[in-house]
Amino acid sequence: MERLEPAQWYASLPSFLASACMLITDPRGAVLAVKPNYRPWWNVPGGILEADEPPHECCAREVAEELGIQREVGRLLVLDWVPPNAQRRAWFGYVFDGGVLDDASAITLQSDELDAFTFFQAGQLREHLTANTADRIEAALQARALGGVVYLHNGVRVDPVSSVSGRG
Template sequence: MSKPYLDPVTWYATLPTVFVCACLLITDPEGRVLLVKPNYRPTWDFPGGVVEEDEAPHECARREVTEELGVPVEVGDLLVVHWSPPSGERPRPLISFVFDGGVLSDADQITPEAEELDEVAFLPWHTAVTLLSGNITTRLLTARLARHEGRPIYLSDE
């Protein structure tokens, strides 16, 4: 005898959930990487943020970066998908998407969102990696490699 199927609402309610964020790798004509210093955490980060309900990751990256920097941005190719297990106070896995944000020629266009950001800077790669937390450093260096190789890369913190 076969087991009855669950109705879709019940079945979907049993599935695990994750947190999702999306950001952009943006550089300047000299090849320096753009990082932001949020005022709500001690470390620097990529420009980007958390995906809202019914929002695609690439749309989130565009919205968040435009809001944070005050500059309209184009979202290019997917560079990295990074899966991280639950950690510390985060009770669910996190999936981070990094898209290519291209080269921003005129840094004077940037108007940082003062309510959220303390600083915005184009930094040499060797400096940038010292300002990021461990898994974000890995994500940044992997995004650089993916852009160079012209292919997306999957990361896992397992």
């Protein structure tokens, strides 16, 4: 078997997509959501990691860009691994805690990507978000309340962590 140089070996490894978003709630516990102008469903503030960007830095950057406010990136609440499909590679979705926003009047939406923002109660999430995003945000609310981190496999909680696919 031929040995590869480190750079070649690393280049041969699989690559993944990743996104990072922030759970921000109002004082009543409703979840801040934004309405992209390029999709029919709502989302939570966040976005796709740029090359070599750590997830927490992506989260802070995207929230600042989308909402025009600086939020401290709190602890990791959720990590979701979403398998590849016909359109894209596998995906890691990170959700960080953005705390409670007492005054939403400071929000200035990024108008080239977003049309609106609102706060949804937990029971409204599945009406307005994609199922996968709703899975993550519901898990993030639980993780925040319990002080833990939730690991999801395609939106389904993996607890305790075990081999789901049977691969070692």
